[in-house]
Amino acid sequence: MLERTMRLTFGCVLALSTGCSGDTEPAATGSSAGTLASPELQGSDFKVAVEAVTSSRVTLSWPPFSAATDLRVYIGPEPPELPGRRLPLAVQDAVLPGTATGHTVTAVAAATDLFALVIADEGRASERLGFAHARTEGGPRAPLETPLREVHAYAPNVLALVLQNPATDYNGGTPIGNTGADWAAGAWTVTRSLGAPVAVSAVRRHSIPVGQPDYPVGYWMFGDDDIVDIDHRVFLLLDEPIGGRELLQVNHAGAPGTELDVRLPFSDRYLETPVIQVNQLGYNPRASRRFAYVSGWMGDGGSVDLSNFPALAEVLIEPLDPLDPRRVAASGLALAVRATADGDAGGEVREIDLSGLAAAEGVRYRVRLPGVGVSWPTAVSEEAAARAFYVVWRGLFLNRWHGDLGAAFTEWTRPPDHGIAHWVETGNTDPWTMFDQNTSTADPRALIGGHHDAGDFDIRPFHVVVAQYLMRAYELDPSRFEDGQLTLPESGNGIPDVLDEALFSVAAWRQLQNADGSVRMGVESWRHPAGYYYASDDQLAYWTYDPVVWHTAYTAGLFAQAAYLVAPFDGVLAGDLETAARDAYAFAAGRGAPDEYLLFAASELWRLTGEAAFRADYEARWDAIDVWGRGAFDNVQTMPAIYPGAFTSYTPAMADFVMGYYTAPGARANIAQVTLAQLDERAANMAGAILNSAHAHRHGRAASTPPDWGQSTATGRHGDMLYQRLQVGALSAALEQDFFDALSLSADYVLGCNPASYVYITGLGSRHPEQPLHTDSLAFIQDQGLPPIPGIPVYGPVRNMPGAYWYAPIEASFYPNFAGQPLGQRLSDTRGSVNMNEFTVWENQAPLAELFAALLGEGFTPPPSWFPGGDDHRSTLTSHTSE
Numbered sequence: 029m030l031e032r033t034m035r036l037t038f039g040c041v042l043a044l045s046t047g048c049s050g051d052t053e054p055a056a057t058g059s060s061a062g063t064l065a066s067p068e069l070q071g072s073d074f075k076v077a078v079e080a081v082t083s084s085r086v087t088l089s090w091p092p093f094s095a096a097t098d099l100r101v102y103i104g105p106e107p108p109e110l111p112g113r114r115l116p117l118a119v120q121d122a123v124l125p126g127t128a129t130g131h132t133v134t135a136v137a138a139a140t141d142l143f144a145l146v147i148a149d150e151g152r153a154s155e156r157l158g159f160a161h162a163r164t165e166g167g168p169r170a171p172l173e174t175p176l177r178e179v180h181a182y183a184p185n186v187l188a189l190v191l192q193n194p195a196t197d198y199n200g201g202t203p204i205g206n207t208g209a210d211w212a213a214g215a216w217t218v219t220r221s222l223g224a225p226v227a228v229s230a231v232r233r234h235s236i237p238v239g240q241p242d243y244p245v246g247y248w249m250f251g252d253d254d255i256v257d258i259d260h261r262v263f264l265l266l267d268e269p270i271g272g273r274e275l276l277q278v279n280h281a282g283a284p285g286t287e288l289d290v291r292l293p294f295s296d297r298y299l300e301t302p303v304i305q306v307n308q309l310g311y312n313p314r315a316s317r318r319f320a321y322v323s324g325w326m327g328d329g330g331s332v333d334l335s336n337f338p339a340l341a342e343v344l345i346e347p348l349d350p351l352d353p354r355r356v357a358a359s360g361l362a363l364a365v366r367a368t369a370d371g372d373a374g375g376e377v378r379e380i381d382l383s384g385l386a387a388a389e390g391v392r393y394r395v396r397l398p399g400v401g402v403s404w405p406t407a408v409s410e411e412a413a414a415r416a417f418y419v420v421w422r423g424l425f426l427n428r429w430h431g432d433l434g435a436a437f438t439e440w441t442r443p444p445d446h447g448i449a450h451w452v453e454t455g456n457t458d459p460w461t462m463f464d465q466n467t468s469t470a471d472p473r474a475l476i477g478g479h480h481d482a483g484d485f486d487i488r489p490f491h492v493v494v495a496q497y498l499m500r501a502y503e504l505d506p507s508r509f510e511d512g513q514l515t516l517p518e519s520g521n522g523i524p525d526v527l528d529e530a531l532f533s534v535a536a537w538r539q540l541q542n543a544d545g546s547v548r549m550g551v552e553s554w555r556h557p558a559g560y561y562y563a564s565d566d567q568l569a570y571w572t573y574d575p576v577v578w579h580t581a582y583t584a585g586l587f588a589q590a591a592y593l594v595a596p597f598d599g600v601l602a603g604d605l606e607t608a609a610r611d612a613y614a615f616a617a618g619r620g621a622p623d624e625y626l627l628f629a630a631s632e633l634w635r636l637t638g639e640a641a642f643r644a645d646y647e648a649r650w651d652a653i654d655v656w657g658r659g660a661f662d663n664v665q666t667m668p669a670i671y672p673g674a675f676t677s678y679t680p681a682m683a684d685f686v687m688g689y690y691t692a693p694g695a696r697a698n699i700a701q702v703t704l705a706q707l708d709e710r711a712a713n714m715a716g717a718i719l720n721s722a723h724a725h726r727h728g729r730a731a732s733t734p735p736d737w738g739q740s741t742a743t744g745r746h747g748d749m750l751y752q753r754l755q756v757g758a759l760s761a762a763l764e765q766d767f768f769d770a771l772s773l774s775a776d777y778v779l780g781c782n783p784a785s786y787v788y789i790t791g792l793g794s795r796h797p798e799q800p801l802h803t804d805s806l807a808f809i810q811d812q813g814l815p816p817i818p819g820i821p822v823y824g825p826v827r828n829m830p831g832a833y834w835y836a837p838i839e840a841s842f843y844p845n846f847a848g849q850p851l852g853q854r855l856s857d858t859r860g861s862v863n864m865n866e867f868t869v870w871e872n873q874a875p876l877a878e879l880f881a882a883l884l885g886e887g888f889t890p891p892p893s894w895f896p897g898g899d900d901h902r903s904t905l906t907s908h909t910s911e
Contacts, residue, residue: 076146076158079130083138083165083172084290088146089130090158095150096126102145103133105273105293107351108159115145115159119221119275137278137292139166139178140299143351161350168238168798168857175285177259179278179292180301182324183332184269184399187218187278188301191260191288195241198254198837207286208235208260208843214282216264221275227267234261234327237841239799240858245811247567249559253860254837263326269336269399272296297344297354297394300794301401303332304380305725308404308780308793310412310906312883313387315772316765320395320403321725321781322363323370323377325853328844331375338398339363341380346392346405347911355911357393358385367724372735372825373783374850377724382408390909404780404794410885411906416775417880418890419791421514423819424498424529424877426804427869429478429487429536431563437515439896440808440817445563446485449475449540449551450571457549459488463571465554475551478536479869483801484556485566487536489549489573490870492582495537496684497744497874498530499589501881503687504755508884515895523597526881531601534590537583538608545611546575547583560806560859577616581625584612588632589688595636609633623649624685627660631688638692646689647696659699660686661706683707683752690756704756711753711767718746718770725852727777728770734827735851736863737871741788741824743774744875751882771882778821778876783852789876791818792904799859801866806859815902821872822865825854834860 080087088101101122104115122131126148136142141163148156165171166178175191182188191211196203212233218226238259243251270276273295280288293299303324311318320341324332341361344354366379380395387408394402425431426438430447433440451471456463478487479494502509502524514525521528540548553568587609595602613629627649634642655662689695690703714728722731728746729739739745750767753759759767773781778788780795787793790800797816799809805816829839829846838856839846846854855864867873893900893907900907 074146074148074156074158076144076160078160078162081162081164083170083176084136084174085132085134086136086142086144086162086164087130087132088144088160090146092129093126093148093150093156096148097151098126098149099124099128100147100149101131101133102147103275103291103293104143104145105141105275105295105298107143107161107353108145109353114157115143117221117273117275118145135290136164137179137290138164138170138172138174138176140164140293141295141350142293159351168795174288174290176288176290179299180303181270181294181296181299181399181401182263182301182303182326183334184336184338185266186326186332187264187266187270187292188326189262189264189278189288191262193235193258193260196256196258196841198256198840200836201840203256203258203837203840206235206258206841207283208233208258210283210286211260211262211280214280214286217277217279218264218266219277219279226270226276228264229267230265230329232263232265232326232329233843234263234325234329235259235841235843236261237838237856237858237861240837240860243560243806243810243859245559245561245807247559247561247565249561251560253834256837256841256858258841261327263329265329270294272399296399296401297396299401300404301397302404302785302795303400304395304397304403305781305783305785306395306403306406307412307776308406308787308795308905309416310407310409311382311385311776312413312772313408313410314885315769316383317719317769317773318382318385318408318776319726319773319781320380320382321366321377322380322397323373323375323724323783325374325783325850331373334363334376334378337363337378337400340398342396342398343382343385344394344396344402345911346394346908348908354394358382363397370724370783372723372725372740372850372852374853379724388910390907391911392906392908404785405905407906409906410888413880413883413885414888414890415906416779416792417884417888418514418894419819420789420821420873420877420880421526421529421819423790423817423821424479424869424873425514425516426817426819427480427802427873428532429480429485430476432517434517435896437517437896439901440804440814442562442804443564445566446570447474447476448472448570450569452571453574454571455574456571457574457576459490459549459552459573462552463554467554467569467571469569473539475536475539477532477534477539478550479533479873480563481870482866482868483803485563485568485803486552486570487550488552489579490868491533491550492537492579492586493870494874495530495533495586495590497878498526498533499586499593500684500687500751500755501878502526502530502593504751504882508886508888509881510889513888513890515890523594527593527597531590531594534586534605537586538605540572541583541608541612542575545580545613545615546577547580547612548575549573549579557803560803560810562807563804565807577619577621578625580612581616581621581629584609584616585625585628585632585685585688587612588629588636592632592636592688606636609636617645623653624660627653628685631686631690635688635692643689643694647699650699657702658706659702661702683710683749687752687755707749707753707756710749712763714746714749715766715770718773719766721773725777725782726773727782728774735825735854736823736827738821738823738867740782740852741778741821742872742875743778744877744879745871746774747771747875747879747882751878754882768883771879775879775883783850784825784855786855788822788824790816790820790822791902794904796904797822797857797865799857799865801859801862818902819873821867821876823863823867823872825852826863827851827854829854830863
């Protein structure tokens with residue numbers, strides 16, 4: 029922090045709005061409070077300290093002054109414009125005796141920046157000034173002293189107040205204690221600092237469920253799903269614009285429990301607004317396309333009218349000392365029309381081109397709309413790319429089957445979970461069918477590998493794609509991945525950490541391989557978890573599915589690919605995996621596995637071994653499934669059944685199935701030509717689908733595809749074909765940049781550039797999931813008061829609310845009704861909203877891990893502050909070390 033000093037011109041009259049001219053002295057390192065000294069008191073300190081902050085109060089203190097006749101306390105929405113000057117707008121809060129050493133500013137709006145000026149009068153021509161800055165508590169899950177959670181400007185003439193309504197109780201019809209209608213009714217008044225009223229012409233409301241807090245932690249312990257926390261977003265439409273800075277008095281009088289009387293320090297350089305959607309972690313500095321978006325939806329007030337918004341925006345730099353004004357980094361940025369009507373956003377969307385914003389490590393930016401406010405913090409830095417990579421990949425580690433969450437690796441600690449699966453022969457090969465509770469447990473065997481599925485603890489056959497995504501991420505550019513990048517138990521073993529995580533997934537299938545080479549389809553229990561508890565406290569038994577030929581063929585390909593990649597680091601492990609691959613391939617081929625799956629195994633075995641028999645087998649199977657001259661790209665009907673990346677028309681083929689063959693020397697000319705041509709065509713189509721997105725907030729979901737089950741938010745799935753084509757290389761510079769930009773825009777969307785202005789991954793950004801349906805996270809939240817485990821991506825918006833009974837309390841908490849929300853707003857941060865707030869390791873987590881690996885820069889090593897116990901281990905933002 030910086031301490032400011034100024035030498036006053038003797039006898040100058042200080043105006044509250046302008047300050048006083050004088051000679052400045054250099055700033056010195058010290059308190060965050062500014063100082064000003066008269067000639068007689070030059071060199072003395074007047075440090076105003078912030079002693080305590082709540083959601084509505086700021087307590088200040090300062091040293092005693094024996095000579096002071098009185099002390100005056102002023103508050104305002106912005107810092108002094110120059111060192112030592114008065115606040116640009118200041119309102120007197122108190123006059124105190126000269127002996128006072130502190131003061132509490134009360135009735136301040138939550139989640140706002142407050143600047144204080146304290147003047148100690150010490151005679152007719154002598155006074156000392158001290159400055160302080162505080163930000164009141166607020167935002168999601170914050171402890172509140174009033175119902176006000178946060179406040180934003182939603183337009184030049186619209187104030188949005190977020191009001192908490194905890195612990196409503198669903199009674200089969202409406203939530204008991206729902207205060208939404210009461211907040212929208214009653215009398216709202218807004219008054220300016222000089223006493224002029226601002227007429228409220230209309231009040232609009234948008235209510236959403238934000239939590240289901242009633243649940244114990246423990247096996248076979250269940251809470252009350254009818255208890256729902258609701259946030260009411262109340263929009264005050266004013267008869268005139270607010271302006272650039274004000275100290276507003278906002279009052280509501282109405283039904284009991286809905287009284288509110290707060291002072292709002294309003295500044296369009298400080299007050300955050302969700303109508304500006306940015307990448308809340310930071311944009312990739314190597315991307316040539318970067319955008320912020322402007323849109324908003326006001327519930328029963330519909331879409332925000334953007335016609336009275338400013339034509340130009342700017343970007344501000346957040347200073348290290350909060351008492352320094354925010355400087356302009358870029359100005360004159362046009363608000364261009366992106367879409368006049370967008371179904372996801374619910375109305376018009378504009379965009380701000382940020383491609384010219386300078387990359388700067390450690391700098392936090394704010395996009396500013398004059399007369400409205402600023403965005404959540406953002407950045408343009410390699411650190412932002414690295415942090416997304418680190419958190420999401422470590423989310424995989426924290427979700428391992430038999431993961432040891434020790435204090436050396438995480439602050440979310442618990443003992444190893446599970447580690448045992450019961451081997452049975454039941455004939456169960458249906459991944460959607462659970463076992464009978466009385467199935468035999470006579471043959472328990474060790475199982476250490478794989479990852480949990482969603483809020484459950486099973487390993488299903490779909491998990492084969494996890495290792496596939498992770499190994500493809502490594503193959504994209506092995507030079508970027510090193511040992512020690514992810515703070516894993518394996519860090520230091522000489523193998524790059526991303527490959528270690530892939531190998532941990534492969535290890536599950538290796539341990540589930542039978543002596544005859546067949547591979548069991550995973551493990552499952554007789555029910556989903558019985559309550560919310562740590563994975564290490566799970567008492568359910570897990571049994572093995574029987575093997576099937578297609579799954580065995582698939583894992584043969586994984587074993588061979590893993591052997592090839594690990595061979596430079598661990599020859600013994602590579603040899604074991606090669607044996608497993610050969611055995612699995614022989615079993616699957618001997619029992620008529622589908623050609624497309626055997627194609628994958630033959631492709632990787634030929635690259636691994638160089639044996640002509642595998643090459644010939646690959647080519648024969650390519651020819652066997654060739655229909656229109658495109659080989660494997662012609663016959664992929666069964667692939668989408670297990671491969672989530674094949675969910676759009678742009679990625680109907682599993683490109684990973686052909687990459688081993690194509691990248692090994694000696695590929696048959698016509699197969700190589702077709703493969704490259706198909707990769708070229710499909711990668712260009714996919715890049716085009718993102719760059720020229722059908723959605724105003726750019727991402728790759730097809731316009732006709734609903735957003736359900738992560739099809740909007742698991743944007744790593746939209747990158748299939750781009751990864752493989754980038755790996756092949758030999759692209760023009762322009763096309764390579766297009767492909768990279770498409771991936772970067774996909775990351776921007778999931779990190780906040782979306783209609784909800786929301787990061788769909790825990791532990792990242794300013795607004796993110798707080799109650800994901802993830803059993804370990806729910807235990808940590810309730811039992812230890814920790815936030816959810818970082819790196820967990822949720823499904824996000826859905827088209828329809830399911831009809832199952834446990835959704836009823838959630839659906840009843842929405843206003844307007846759920847079906848009346850724009851698609852991008854149809855989400856709920858509640859543990860019971862399975863299709864919105866759950867995830868799977870194969871649909872969401874691994875695809876996003878691949879995406880962020882593809883965007884990682886060179887030479888990344890996590891700083892010590894990111895390790896357990898470090899200052900940034902729980903940080904959701906990039907560091908702030910520079911301006």
